[in-house]
Amino acid sequence: MAVAANRKTRVVGGKVAADRVKASESPETAIYNKIHRAIAERRLLPGSRLIEDQLAEVFGVSRMRIRWVLQSLARDKVVTLHRNRGACVAEPTVKEAKEVFAARRLIEGALAREVVRATDDKALKRLKAHIKKEVASEKSHDRAMELRTSHEFHTLLAEIVGNSVVVDFLRELMARSALITAIFERPDISVCSHFTHSRLIELIEKRDEQGLVDAMLGHLDEIESYLTLYEKEDQPVDIKTIFSGL
Amino acid sequence: MAVAANRKTRVVGGKVAADRVKASESPETAIYNKIHRAIAERRLLPGSRLIEDQLAEVFGVSRMRIRWVLQSLARDKVVTLHRNRGACVAEPTVKEAKEVFAARRLIEGALAREVVRATDDKALKRLKAHIKKEVASEKSHDRAMELRTSHEFHTLLAEIVGNSVVVDFLRELMARSALITAIFERPDISVCSHFTHSRLIELIEKRDEQGLVDAMLGHLDEIESYLTLYEKEDQPVDIKTIFSGL
DNA sequence: CTTGCACAAATTGTTAACAATATGAGCAGT
DNA sequence: ACTGCTCATATTGTTAACAATTTGTGCAAG
Numbered sequence: 001m002a003v004a005a006n007r008k009t010r011v012v013g014g015k016v017a018a019d020r021v022k023a024s025e026s027p028e029t030a031i032y033n034k035i036h037r038a039i040a041e042r043r044l045l046p047g048s049r050l051i052e053d054q055l056a057e058v059f060g061v062s063r064m065r066i067r068w069v070l071q072s073l074a075r076d077k078v079v080t081l082h083r084n085r086g087a088c089v090a091e092p093t094v095k096e097a098k099e100v101f102a103a104r105r106l107i108e109g110a111l112a113r114e115v116v117r118a119t120d121d122k123a124l125k126r127l128k129a130h131i132k133k134e135v136a137s138e139k140s141h142d143r144a145m146e147l148r149t150s151h152e153f154h155t156l157l158a159e160i161v162g163n164s165v166v167v168d169f170l171r172e173l174m175a176r177s178a179l180i181t182a183i184f185e186r187p188d189i190s191v192c193s194h195f196t197h198s199r200l201i202e203l204i205e206k207r208d209e210q211g212l213v214d215a216m217l218g219h220l221d222e223i224e225s226y227l228t229l230y231e232k233e234d235q236p237v238d239i240k241t242i243f244s245g246l
Numbered sequence: 247m248a249v250a251a252n253r254k255t256r257v258v259g260g261k262v263a264a265d266r267v268k269a270s271e272s273p274e275t276a277i278y279n280k281i282h283r284a285i286a287e288r289r290l291l292p293g294s295r296l297i298e299d300q301l302a303e304v305f306g307v308s309r310m311r312i313r314w315v316l317q318s319l320a321r322d323k324v325v326t327l328h329r330n331r332g333a334c335v336a337e338p339t340v341k342e343a344k345e346v347f348a349a350r351r352l353i354e355g356a357l358a359r360e361v362v363r364a365t366d367d368k369a370l371k372r373l374k375a376h377i378k379k380e381v382a383s384e385k386s387h388d389r390a391m392e393l394r395t396s397h398e399f400h401t402l403l404a405e406i407v408g409n410s411v412v413v414d415f416l417r418e419l420m421a422r423s424a425l426i427t428a429i430f431e432r433p434d435i436s437v438c439s440h441f442t443h444s445r446l447i448e449l450i451e452k453r454d455e456q457g458l459v460d461a462m463l464g465h466l467d468e469i470e471s472y473l474t475l476y477e478k479e480d481q482p483v484d485i486k487t488i489f490s491g492l
Numbered sequence: 493c494t495t496g497c498a499c500a501a502a503t504t505g506t507t508a509a510c511a512a513t514a515t516g517a518g519c520a521g522t
Numbered sequence: 523a524c525t526g527c528t529c530a531t532a533t534t535g536t537t538a539a540c541a542a543t544t545t546g547t548g549c550a551a552g
Contacts, residue, residue, distance in 0.1 A: 051532090052533075062506070062507060064506070071317070084535075099411045100411055102412075106360070106409075163348050163352075164345055166349050173411075298504070299503075308538085309504090309538095310537080330503085330504060330505075331544065332503065332504065332544095
């Protein structure tokens, strides 16, 4: 995430301030997260314009702050910026969605091998603890939280391998996946992913490297198959036929 | 790259303007590239302070522009930003360098398989044409250009696979590699990489998937071995001993 | 010789006003 | 109806002045 997150923990009279849990967030990151979440949860629909003045007023900050945040969101492909025409919530194309999933297969597939090598008892505990979180999320029937928790599992695998460069890539891919899922999700299917994730953990425990790789790739295929990723066939008929006639 | 690069090609009286080759660069990207290049070519050494006013004057733009560019450079890990204390040229640690190369092995190793599948005649031509560029760069004895061209080869492989998400990741990794190489390069060795790259192309031509993967991993190990990546052992002796004494 | 303090200088962070640009409505001409 | 035009409006882009912060220096006290 481009927005710096390094405001010091605020201490008041010897006691940590009330917003301690969010203490590591600069105002910029806080706004970044709010907008990002609003988009991922589809309260802000793809294509919606994001007007600086409005956001500035809503969040009670100056326009430059908003500008800054929008830049960050744009770099993470969550909004698109048009010179002199402002920002819109990104509208990922089908092509883009497929590329993101292809990239995930590439990276997470390769990562799977490393995970087997890197997982120790402590890591296993973290993984199993995370499954509990996923179960709780699914029970709550809060789709947004479900998705977040589920994505965190994938980032967690990268964290276990311990390469922060890869972790950053994974985070970025998860953020984009969240947006893509929000947009292309089929309303008729609801994935029960904690089960699949448990299966992955079993394979890690068994040190079944190839099995884990295959299961991971299968898992990603499964997720992708739950989306409606077909190109829209609305040909630009009128103009095209005219031009092909020439 | 976070800085938008989308100024329209300027047309003057029916003829494309003289700066056509750079027409796609906004003033921000131009400055971004200049600073980035100065760092990669070690004209700006790691740790050097980058003072907004100075840069603004040098490039003849306002401070806000510089601020914007510094933000982009920071996100690409080429400079580090300290709240209220300005920007410095990044000083990649040995740990960071190793992580970047580990990430490269992960991604480029996995990419190698895809490359074999994705390479057609046209792609082969591009690859071979690029080797010529590398040869020319090496002849010129311009170390900076040599490095650039060499890195472009790796990005080119990603381009051939055709996944723009992966291409972006690779570009980022190459930029960081360039900086890392610039900093940790051993002055006594000069890599003659076009030969190794030619070997990779041969393997692609032979459709030797596993061979290519192995060769690529070996290549990356080789590059890394040409750097002086040992942790500096200058223990914080004084303080540490005092504390361990307690 | 070190520590602590106050103050000055350099630098970054923020704001509000202004300039430039794009968008859409209205309206005339065909 | 459709095109082309002008102008008002909304919105973004830029600037310059101001506020806040950090850093370094000098000086006095221990």
